[in-house]
Amino acid sequence: MATRNESQLQQNDGAEEDATTISRRAHQTISYPAFYARFGKQVEGNMYDKYDNPEGIINMGQAVNRLMEEEVLARLNKGDALTMTARYQYYFCSFGILELRQAVASLLTRHHKPYKAINPDNLIVMNGVTACLDALSHTFCDPDDVVITPTPVYGRIFTDFQDRSRASVVPLVALQEENFELQPQDMEKLILKIKSEGQSVRACVILHPNNPLGCVSSTSYLRSIMEICAQHEIHVIVDEIYAFSIYDKETEFNSVLRMESVPDPLRTHVLWGFSKDFSIPGFRLGVIHSTNPLVLSCLKTVSHYHSSPQLIQHAAATIINDKEWCDSFYIPTSQKRLAEAYHKARQRLEAMGVVVKKSVAGLFLWANMQAFLQPCNADNENALFTALLNGGVIISPGQMLHCSNPGWFRIVFAVTNEELEIGLSRIEAVLCKWKRSVKTNSS
Template identity: 60%
Template structure:
């Protein structure tokens, strides 16, 4: 099959250079670094599949949304006075988070992660989403040109969040396909030394735990080794635990950094969490940073004026966490059960098509290898197949947009509603079947 001329950045809007001084150099840098997932959303949100109202629309299996508990979450949020506006919510509040929510978060994280000492609300900063938390931490920790390391493949906004406004340089640590994408500590130390010897300051290491898109969890020993290595070189570690309560494998227990008895360098260890994924509430715009560093806390409290979350949604979120019977006894275990069932259904379907699926224990993604369907393992061939899926009415995410060093991998969200997932899997099957026929006809 001949390679198409589709450009790699097939959704990028090409703008002519702005007239001198019309916008800032920072703004020009932002325009020059578009986010692929945002471009997908702009292109597809007005034509999403709906079984009744838009059956020919595109099935969206690229954006990270969990719809499996949609009805249950809506029912609980709309119950009683959860979203009733009161004078407390009508006026200005603490921009770094209502004490009500920070206390509920501290209690929630303490009872689930079981640290030796209870988490303090004073060490929590609430902002309008984990993306905002990343942006604020990049401001607090990085100067322009500082190096931020992260294992790849990785959630692509890690690059945007540290580069866009703080001007840090995000450097990938490619995890080899041949080693099941494991993080190699020796390679990480070599990369640190390389940049330090080149005169750069390695400032931050970003870990996604559970991982996006791999769906893996680091062992306690792996985490300790990474934290010790970063402490040795005085590197901050930012751990994004946004899928901490979406571990769907019954034999796997999540080991939060917040539950460790001690960390090598507490002043350089910062943990993120939010409501978007585990509680299927991205519209609430609530993320949280845990840090014990007093200077970072002080800076974040100041920055929270730019990243505050609405008091009414904070109150609603606190209500969910404080309802232990609903939250701990019903919601979290039921969500995990549904994730496990959906993961199993999607994995079995894709493997029946001839794809290889990376084993996942957490999160809402399948990390899928379609290399067997490509003429060549190149980025362009990967995009060609992505465009074929899109033409066939289903959208998934090509691995190159997650900085994967090995073409042919794709991320597929399996936490869609049952009817949406089934339709999406059927369309993937149809595209792959037609793709095989086209390849066969070209070789005969």
């Protein structure tokens, strides 16, 4: 991970740094470890382009779905989505315009089939799921309160809860030796341990589908976790941002919203957003579903700092209200393309000697490259990441995702077919060199 100095703010034009110009809180923010901060300029200034920069870096680290890029762009460019009118020049409801909240409620109701139709009044719209997590941290946690999340996990879960609200995120560690699977009693033991140390556990964050594992939790597992949290009066936050990116035909997504009853309705909150499933991360649109009046009241107030432009909200509502395009074309086509890209990437990687964990959802796969590391440790994992970056492709090392077993990497396959082929070829070229190096060192 990045050290404190590596992620500190750069000095401007050689001016001397004066620590007193910003608050202690600001110093905490800029010193928070940010893995990709070390490589931002190297990557952003040298991205692959077929014509202008064919030797540039293939980005297989950022979880973006580019498989439906042209189709989404064409739909948004129809006159009903992004046409500017006087209506969009003025102030509006900061926690989401009614048009979008009704559209999202309809989308989730018709696809997740909840026992009761989603009420738009229970939805809060913010500028991305990251903003939603930050707002929930503000709502639930005082400084040093504990939030539990299973790991490996999307790295920003730690940042979003710790950075501004100063909560403490404690990992519930899932290990390779147990196929990265956890039992409900593991959660119970961790909660009791934390409470015995005098700390307050305020929330548990579950990624469903999981990032980076690409798996979907069973309803029984989710209910067991929720029952344990209910016993200890802990909020359960279920992030379902990949809910419409299930690419395995035999897997049915069991949204928490579908549960006829939950152990503690007032402490159960579901997140979703447009960034992953609808290929528009630039729109910055995330949604919180909650039935807790106090939580909703606080979120509505906090939303003044997290609102998205009204025109963008209207455009998003337009495409998901178009049921023929959204339900009959976009979602099934996206899932089909994700499946094709996943199988292609998995077959290529396995042919290289990489062990790939089976996944059913998301934009990425979870790859074990331990056979190429000798010894297999965090330093060599980072060295392989750097070698791949220098070889023209960026992926996410397990340490960035708080994986306790070195040698795992998350590889995003939802890139264009051309970039997938080139990116995998560059990975293969680097691994071939590493394989020869391992043989030489061991002989």
